[in-house]
Amino acid sequence: MKEQDSTVRSPHAGTNYGIAPDQFELVIKALDEEQQETLRFWYYLAKEESWTLRQLAKHSGEHSTTLTRVFRGVYEGNIGNVCDRLENSRVAFKGTVANPDFTMTALAKRMFEIFDELRELNLVGLLWGEKGIGKTTVAEEYRRLNNHGKTVYVRCLARCTFPQFVHHVARSLGVTVKNQNQFTVREKIVGVLSAGQRLLIVDELHELFATMRPDMAANCCEFLREIYDRSGCGMALIGTERMISEFKTGTQKEILSQLLDRGYEFRLPGKSTRKDYEAMLKHFGLATPGAAEPDAAEIVKDLVDAHGLRKFNVHLRSGARRAKRRNETYTWAHFVEAFDNLATLSTAAK
Template sequence: MARLDEIDIAARVNPPSVSKVREQLLDYMAQTDMSAQEVAERTGYARSTLHFFIRGDYGRVAANDSHLRAALFEMMQRNPVRVSARSQGRLFQTESYRRIKKYFDAAVECGEVCLLYGPPGTQKSFVLEHLVAECNRKKQNGAIYVYASSDMPPLALLKRIGRQAGCGFKTQYTEGMLTRLLVHFSATEKSPAVIVDEAHHLHIHELELLRELHDRSGCGLVLAGSHNLYENFLRGRAQLEQWLSRIDHKDPLPGLSEREVYEIAASELGNGQPAKLSEKQLSTLVRACRVEDVFAHGADGRPAIVKYISVRRLVKVLAQHKMKGPAA
């Protein structure tokens, strides 16, 4: 009978065919130098099961490989050695990138706690996925990336962390999973930083579990989300007093500056050489990429009209320009 966590993964993940997953797994193991035992620990399966799958003999021990394929595929997606197709492309050295990298490094190297928040298009997920992939390529195992789904229960959050840390997760109890993580982290030379994307989805119980994990293991934390992330902490001040006292850095991420728009556009449109853009062209680009932050509030707490320049929008506008050709 399938475990509850197997059913949960299979319901969320639609993996490729068995041959494709096997090919990707072998490539992944070659790049990360992971053994079948390590893969088994990260997915909660026995090493012998992994050997059967790798040899193409899984049908000898089970009639259906969908749960195993889903677990393997999710492990590789959540702990990439290459950035996903969604985040492939140029990583621009913007002010947002520099801030995110500074706090990411602080969490990995010093175990600090950082909150990063801002509207869509400020590169949060994009940069974090690149930074975690870079850690994995260097085999530093310094960071774990976890996506916080809407209304995700506490046990599911801990299991996602455990899955990426290579910690067994057969328990169906939150306290048992937390204990497993703490024991696993204590056995490592240095606890990995836990990077939680879409952290504005987390409720007080999940936040308190992360705080306890940090307090008892020394792991760094980076919580990234929309700009109501910090507001959520303030609204729960009475119950999150201990959390608020542990935040080392909280930073609202900016949109692009006009200078950054010019530098990115000049680089992307110049065919290897910096292109020269007129003031009119720059103004047109800025207008096309300026979006309204519909959730912004002023200092008085009331809704405010705030506009910013979106990196995501700029990338799309430049791609459209390239498709039209130089004459466009």
């Protein structure tokens, strides 16, 4: 039976600067650490943003021919001067903009601190908590803010095979898998993650145990252990209680113990705090609904009690967009109207 290829699009798809990430890392290996980080910044930023070579040249201030030759390791001039100019451009570059949909909650602060520690100390961390508390949102935002070759984010696929899982990880790194055997792909993955201080975030790891045979899920985890042992990168494994339960008491616990022994457990808070709730309201410019907004107060209480802050945030964003379209100041009236609209659509669908 022919193996189905994953259709998940790589964040690096559509960009080609004459050299793949694994070969690029080999090229810059002989340079000093600061020069490596400068070149990584521009190379991976351009791939993440799907810039053409001309766009990369415009943002970096360096000629496209020079960039191509430097990336491919065939530049014959003074590469130190090129790196100095690119570093100056990096300092001036304002590529990261605020995310209007993200609120820095207590959960986000804790997860950001854990991610930083795992990267800097090259550790494995198993982060687990209840569904719906916003783990994925935080992980994706951390990757956005700590990117350009620093952070690799992989969201586990449901019902995939082991080869598909390997290819999925490879594509998340920008590694080419076409016409490559599995062992070659695995070597390339290790090669990319060995360079620099990388953090590999593997999210929704419980999906492997929920949708695959136990032995196949364990094989995927063993592959992650192999990546960690050989590359020395930091690694964050994120999931629900199902994930940590499988590691400790599941049928494959003996195999999984090797990865568990290398890691540190981080139990994430299950309940949102009052401070988180207030921070989210402040982010959207709203005050706590009072006696004048009884409908809003009731909806907010039901949402937070039943679903936590994740769905609450969705409805806050929906109301904010409604106010923006009308060029009006965001109020609880927009929130209630947006909530009622979604509720009507949901009811109609049934």
